[in-house]
Amino acid sequence: TILELKYFNSRQITDLTNKWYSKSTFPNIENKKKKILKLINNFELPRTPLLISMFLWIFETQEDYQPVNQATMLETFIEKMFKKHDFEQTLYSEFDFKNKESLLTEIALNMYKNGNDNYSISKADLLKFIVNYLKQRDFDFNAEKILNEFIDIRLFDVDSDNIESPIKFRFNCFFQYFLMKNLDKQEFLDHVLKDENYLLFYNELNLYSGLKRNKIDLLDEAISRMNHYFSDLQKEVDEKHISFDSFFETDTSLSEQLCKEKKELSLESHKAEVNKDIEIIDDKFYEESKRDNKIEKKDMNLTPFQKMELSLVIAANILRNTEELPDPNKKYESFCEVLRCSLIYVTLYKQLFWNHIKNNEKEFDKEKQKESQMILAFLPMINEAFLEEQLGTAKLNPVIRKHISEIITKKDVSQLEKFSSVFLYSDFRGADYLKVIQSYLAEIKGNYIRDMTLFKLVSYYYLRSDSKQSDKDLEKLISSLVESSA
Secondary structure, eight states: OOOOOOOOOHHHHHHHHHHHTTTOOOTTHHHHHHHHHHHHHHTTOOOOHHHHHHHHHHHIIIIIOOOOOHHHHHHHHHHHHTTTTSGGGGOTTSOOHHHHHHHHHHHHHHHHHHOOGGGOEEHHHHHHHHHHHHHHTTOOOOHHHHHHHHHHTTSEEESOSOTTSEEEESSHHHHHHHHHGGGGSHHHHHHHTSTTTGGGGHHHHHHHHHHHOOOHHHHHHHHHHHHHHHHHHHHHHHHTTOOTHHHHOOSOOHHHHHHHTTOOOOGGGGGSOOOOOSOOOOGGGGSOOOOOOOOOOSOOOOOHHHHHHHHHHHHHHHHHHOTTOSOHHHHHHHHHHHHHHHHHHHHHHHHHHHHHHHHTGGGOOHHHHHHHHHHHHTHHHHHHHHHHHHHOOGGGHHHHHHHHHHHTTOTTSOHHHHHHHHHHHHHTTOTTHHHHHHHHHTTOOSHHHHHHHHHHHHHHHHHTOOSHHHHHHHHHHHHHHHHTTO
16 A cells, blocks of 8 residues: 655644644634644745644644643542542541552552553452451451442443452553652662663652652752763763754755845734635544553663653653752752753754664655655754753743853853753743843854744744734844844
C-alpha cells in the first residue's frame, strides 16, 4: 500500500485547530483560531499534519498552557472520590479517608513488589491482603466492604465478580500516586534512588516533590543525577569550546529576506476573516484514540539518549515543584544547570536527526525532506516550549530575570541560551517582558536566531495582543528586528 502525504487545505487546518483547542481556556478562542491559521499562512509554512500539530503545540504551550501541580490535582480528585469532607469521614468510628489512603499506599507497594502485568493481583489475594492489614492494626472493619467501595468508585478495575479475577488500579496515575506515598519510607526511597531504578520513577518523583515543595535534598539529587547523565557531553562542550549556535545557524534568514524584498508581514490583515475551502475532512482521522489503561511496567530498557531526557525532565519538574526553597541562589544555580543540559540535549537531538536523514536518504522524498528540515529549523522554539512545559511556573520569573541580566550582554554566551531564557521569561509574562525583549534584540547575531525571534514576536502579536497599544508595542519590536537585518 502506498500512502501519499498531502498538504492540508485551509478547511482541514481549521478543523484540526478546532479539535486541538476544543477545551481551550483561550479568551476569544474563535478569533484566536483564525489568527493561528493566518500566522501559518503568513509564514508560508508547510501544511503537513505533523508540522501543523507541532505548531499548534508550540502555540498552546506558549499562550494557553496553565501550569498545574499534578500532585495537588490528583490529591484533590482522590479526596473528592472518597468524599473526604463529608461529616461521616470525621467520625472516629468510621474507616475514614486517612485510613483508606494508608491502606491504598500499602496495596500499591504490594502490587509493585508482585510485579505482575499491569501490577495486578487476584481479587482473592487483594481481599486477603486487606484482611491481614486490618488484623495487624486490630481493626474489625469489613474487608470485603472496603474493597467493594474501591471498585464502586472506579479506583480499581476488575473484569468480573470471579474471586480469582485480576484487579488493578484503574489508571496509571492512580497507581503512581499511591505508590509515591511510600517515598516517605526510607527503605522505599532508597530503592527508588538506586541507579537502576531512578529514571523509572520519574512520575512518582514529580508527584512527591509536588506535594512536599521544600525538599532541597531531592532537588540536589535530581540535579546531580542529571549532570551525571550529561557529564560526557558537558565535558566535550567545555574542552572543545563547542558553540551551540554553530549547529543551528543557516545561510538565509526570513527576516533578512523580508527586508531585502521590502515585503511587509501585513499584520493588520490578521483581523480579517479566513476563507474556507469546500473540501470536507474525514472527522474520524482526528478522533481521539481510545485511552490506554495499561499500567506501565517499570522495567523499560532505556537508551543513553532517553536516560538524558528523563533525567532532564525529573530535574526540571523537581525544580518547578521546590517552590518553598528558602535559598534563591540554589534555585538560580539549578535553573542554570537545567537550561544548560536542555541546550546540550536539543543540539544532540538535531545532530542525531540530521544524521538519520543523511543515512536514510531513500526514505525521504522531497516533501518529507522539507518537513524534516522545517522541524530541525524550529528545534530552538520546540526546546523553549519544552522547557516552559517542564518548568511551568511564573514563580521562577525572578530567577530567570536574574539569569537574563547575567548573560544578555556577554559575548561568550550562545544566542540559543539568550533566546531560551528571554522567551521563557516572556512566555511566563514576567514584569516588563517587552522591555526585556527590546534589550535582547540589540544582542541578536545570526540568521537562525533572528527567525526564531521573529516567529515568537509575530505569534505574540496574533495570539497575545488584545489592545491597540499592545499591537503597537509588538509592531515596533517586529519592525526593529526586521530593520536590523538589513
